[in-house]
Amino acid sequence: DAKTTQPPSMDCAEGRAANLPCNHSTISGNEYVYWYRQIHSQGPQYIIHGLKNNETNEMASLIITEDRKSSTLILPHATLRDTAVYYCIVRVATDSWGKLQFGAGTQVVVTP
Amino acid sequence: GAGVSQTPSNKVTEKGKYVELRCDPISGHTALYWYRQSLGQGPEFLIYFQGTGAADDSGLPNDRFFAVRPEGSVSTLKIQRTERGDSAVYLCASRSSGSPDTQYFGPGTRLTVL
Numbered sequence: 001d002a003k004t005t006q007p008p009s010m011d012c013a014e015g016r017a018a019n020l021p022c023n024h025s026t027i028s029g030n031e032y033v034y035w036y037r038q039i040h041s042q043g044p045q046y047i048i049h050g051l052k053n054n055e056t057n058e059m060a061s062l063i064i065t066e067d068r069k070s071s072t073l074i075l076p077h078a079t080l081r082d083t084a085v086y087y088c089i090v091r092v093a094t095d096s097w098g099k100l101q102f103g104a105g106t107q108v109v110v111t112p
Numbered sequence: 113g114a115g116v117s118q119t120p121s122n123k124v125t126e127k128g129k130y131v132e133l134r135c136d137p138i139s140g141h142t143a144l145y146w147y148r149q150s151l152g153q154g155p156e157f158l159i160y161f162q163g164t165g166a167a168d169d170s171g172l173p174n175d176r177f178f179a180v181r182p183e184g185s186v187s188t189l190k191i192q193r194t195e196r197g198d199s200a201v202y203l204c205a206s207r208s209s210g211s212p213d214t215q216y217f218g219p220g221t222r223l224t225v226l
Contacts, residue, residue, distance in 0.1 A: 041219070042219055042220075043203050044155065044205075044217050046215065049213055086156055095169075097207070098142060098160060098168060099145065099160055099168060100145075100147075100155070102147075102154030104152075104153060104154055104155050
C-alpha cells in the first residue's frame with residue numbers, strides 16, 4: 001500500500017516558489033518524511049528530511065503539518081534546473097540504513 | 113570527489129542471455145543498494161549490502177537475479193535467462209555510515225532485452 005500521495009504533475013514559473021504537497025495520513029510517530037528528486041536520465045538526489053519540525057537547507061524547505069498527516073516541499077526560487085520528478089517518502093527512523101520506497105512522484109516542470 | 117559510477121551505461125541483450133551490471137560506490141561507503149526503475153515509475157528496491165553481506169534481498173523478483181559484493185566495495189548485479197520484462201534502468205546507490213539518511217545514486221544502467 002502506498003504510504004504517500006502526491007499530485008502526478010505541476011508547473012511552476014521560473015523565479016517563483018514551487019510548493020509541492022504530499023499526503024501521508026497514516027504516518028506513524030517514528031516515521032520521517034524524506035524528499036528526493038530525479039532529474040531526467042540521472043539517479044535520484046536527496047533533498048531534505050524531517051520528523052515534525054520544519055527544516056531548511058540550501059536546496060529547499062520542508063513544512064510538516066502539526067498532525068504530521070501532510071507536508072510541503074518548498075523550492076524558494078525555482079530555476080529551469082529544478083525540473084525533475086520529486087518523490088516524497090515516509091520511512092521509519094530506525095530503518096535509515098535500509099531501502100527507500102519510492103512512489104510515482106510529482107513531475108515538476110519549471111517554465112521560463 | 114567521484115560519485116557512484118555504473119557500467120555499462122546501456123546494455124542491449126537478447127532474451128535468454130546472461131548479463132552483469134557493475135556498480136562502483138563512493139569510496140569508503142559501507143552500504144550499497146540496487147534498485148530497478150521501469151518507465152514512468154519510481155525506483156523499486158532490489159537488494160541492500162552492508163559490507164560484503166546482503167542485509168536485505170527481499171526485493172529480488174526471482175532466482176534469476178543475484179548480486180554480489182565480494183570485497184565490500186564494487187558490486188555486480190547478475191541476471192540469468194533474461195526476459196523482456198527485465199528491461200528497465202538499474203540504479204545503484206551507496207551510503208556512508210556517517211551519513212545514514214542520504215543515499216547517493218549513480219546514473220543507472222539502461223537494460224534492454226530484445
